[in-house]
Amino acid sequence: MTIPHFLLIPYPVLGHVNPLIHLSQILVKHGCNITFLNTEFSHKRLNNNTGSGSGLDNLKTSGIKFVTLPDGLSPEDDRSDQKKVVLSIKTNMPSMLPKLIHDVNALDVNNKITCLVVTLSMTWALKVGHNLGIKGALLWPASATSLAMCDFIPKLIHDGVIDSYGVPIRRQEIQLSPNMPMMDTENFPWRGHDKLHFDHLVQEMQTMRLGEWWLCNSTCNLEPAAFFISPRLLPIGPLMGSESNKSSFWEEDTTCLEWLDQQLPQSVVYVSFGSMAVMDPNQFNELALGLDLLDKPFIWVVRPSNDNKVSINEYPHEFHGSRGKIVGWAPQKKILNHPALACFMSHCGWNSTVEGVSGGIPFLCWPFAKDQHVNKSYVCDVWKIGLGLDKDENGIISKGEIRKKVEKLLLDEDIKARSLKLKESTMNNIGKFGQSTKNLEKFINWAK
Known part of the structure; x- marks a missing residue:
C-alpha cells in the first residue's frame, strides 16, 4: 500500500x-x-x-x-x-x-x-x-x-x-x-x-x-x-x-483563561460571533448594555477591524463592563470546555456550533446569515439545547431580551442535561x- x-x-x-x-x-x-x-x-x-x-x-x-x-x-x-x-x-x-x-x-x-x-x-x-x-x-x-x-x-x-x-x-x-x-x-x-x-x-x-x-x-x-x-x-x-495549532488571523488573548480560573463554576456567559459577522452600531450598544444588565461575569469577543488596530464600534457611554472581560480574539475551544462556563451566545456558525456541542454548553442563538438560521433551528428545535434571541419591532435584540433569555437559560436544568448528553453521544x-x-x-x- x-x-x-x-x-x-x-x-x-x-x-x-x-x-x-x-x-x-x-x-x-x-x-x-x-x-x-x-x-x-x-x-x-x-x-x-x-x-x-x-x-x-x-x-x-x-x-x-x-x-x-x-x-x-x-x-x-x-x-x-x-x-x-x-x-x-x-x-x-x-x-x-x-x-x-x-x-x-x-x-x-x-x-x-x-x-x-x-x-x-x-x-x-x-x-x-x-x-x-x-x-x-x-x-x-x-x-x-x-x-x-x-x-x-x-x-x-x-x-x-x-x-x-x-x-x-x-x-x-x-x-x-x-x-x-x-x-x-x-x-x-x-x-x-x-x-x-x-x-x-x-x-x-x-x-x-x-x-x-x-x-x-x-x-x-x-x-x-x-x-x-x-x-x-x-x-x-x-x-x-x-x-x-489552531490558525487565526488575529492574535488570541489567552489572559481570559486565567481570568476564567477565578470565576465560579457555570457562571460565565461567553459571547462570540465568529470571524465574519458584522454588527450594526445600535445593536452593538444594546448588546453592551445588555451584558451590563446581566450582572454576571462574561467574556465578550470584539474582533479587531481588518487593519487590526481598532474595533469598528464605540462602546456606549453608560457601559461599564466591570463584570466582564473583553478580548479581540479568544481560544474558543478552551473556553467552551472550561468548568466556569455557563452558556455560549453565538452566531451559530457551524464550526462554533460543533465546538459548543462538543463542550456540552447551552446556547443563546443569534444568527446573522447563510446557514446560521438552519443551525439555530437544530440547536433550539431539534436538539433542544438552547434558546433563540428575538428581535423587537425595530429589528433590534434589546438589552431586556438579552437579560431575560440569559436568566431563563441558566435556570433551565433540562437544557443543561440535554447539552451534556448530546456532548457525550457526539464525542463517542x-x-x-x-x-x-x-x-x-x-x-x-x-x-x-
Whole structure:
C-alpha cells in the first residue's frame, strides 16, 4: 500500500482554513503526507498572528508542509469583499496549480500527490486534479443539512419552491426529506445574496461532483437524516485538531483563561460571533448594555477591524463592563470546555456550533446569515439545547431580551442535561470504535 499524499486547499477564510488544518493533523497521525496550500495573503496573516512557537510553526514540525499561490489581488485590495476574492482566485489560481503540483511531486518522486481535498469556492481545483489523474474530495465547512439544501437547488427550482435567482416563490416551510426538520424558505443558506453568488453556488455544486467524497465536520447523531441524501456524504466530525495549532488571523488573548480560573463554576456567559459577522452600531450598544444588565461575569469577543488596530464600534457611554472581560480574539475551544462556563451566545456558525456541542454548553442563538438560521433551528428545535434571541419591532435584540433569555437559560436544568448528553453521544463518534473514526479510516483507505 502506498502512503497517501494529500494536497489540502481551503478558501481563505478562517471557517474553511481551521477545519482543514484539524483534518490535516488527524491525517498526519494516521501516517499520511500533507501539503497545505494557502493564498500568499492568507498565509502571511496566519504567520503574523500565531506568534513564535505556536500556530504554523507547530504545524510545520508536526509534518505539514505549507505552500502558497497568489490570489491575484493587490495588497491594497479589500479582501472582506468575498465576491472580489472568489472571482480573482477563480481567474488566477487554476492556471498556476498544475505547476505547483509538479514542483511538489519533483521534490520526492516516490511520494507524489495522490488526492486533493478542497473546500467550497475552491472546487475548480478538483477539475485541475481530475485532468492530472489525481483523486479528489471536498470538505464541506458548514452543516450536512446545508449541503443537502444546496444539493437540492435544481429540485427546488423544478418544484416551484424557488426561482432561478434562488428567491422563494412564496414564504413557506418545507421538508427536504421525511426525517429532516422543517425549513423556512426565508432561511435558505443562499438568501441575502445576489444572482451572481447564487449562480456561483450552483456551479460549485456541479463541480463538486468531481470529488468522490463530501466530508462533513458533523456526526450521524447530530443530523441523521442529512446523511441519507447522498452516498458521497461522509461525517468525520467533530474535527478536533490540537488547539495550540489552531490558525487565526488575529492574535488570541489567552489572559481570559486565567481570568476564567477565578470565576465560579457555570457562571460565565461567553459571547462570540465568529470571524465574519458584522454588527450594526445600535445593536452593538444594546448588546453592551445588555451584558451590563446581566450582572454576571462574561467574556465578550470584539474582533479587531481588518487593519487590526481598532474595533469598528464605540462602546456606549453608560457601559461599564466591570463584570466582564473583553478580548479581540479568544481560544474558543478552551473556553467552551472550561468548568466556569455557563452558556455560549453565538452566531451559530457551524464550526462554533460543533465546538459548543462538543463542550456540552447551552446556547443563546443569534444568527446573522447563510446557514446560521438552519443551525439555530437544530440547536433550539431539534436538539433542544438552547434558546433563540428575538428581535423587537425595530429589528433590534434589546438589552431586556438579552437579560431575560440569559436568566431563563441558566435556570433551565433540562437544557443543561440535554447539552451534556448530546456532548457525550457526539464525542463517542471520534472514539476508537466511533462512526466518524471508521468513516475516516474508510476515506484514508480509499485514498491509498
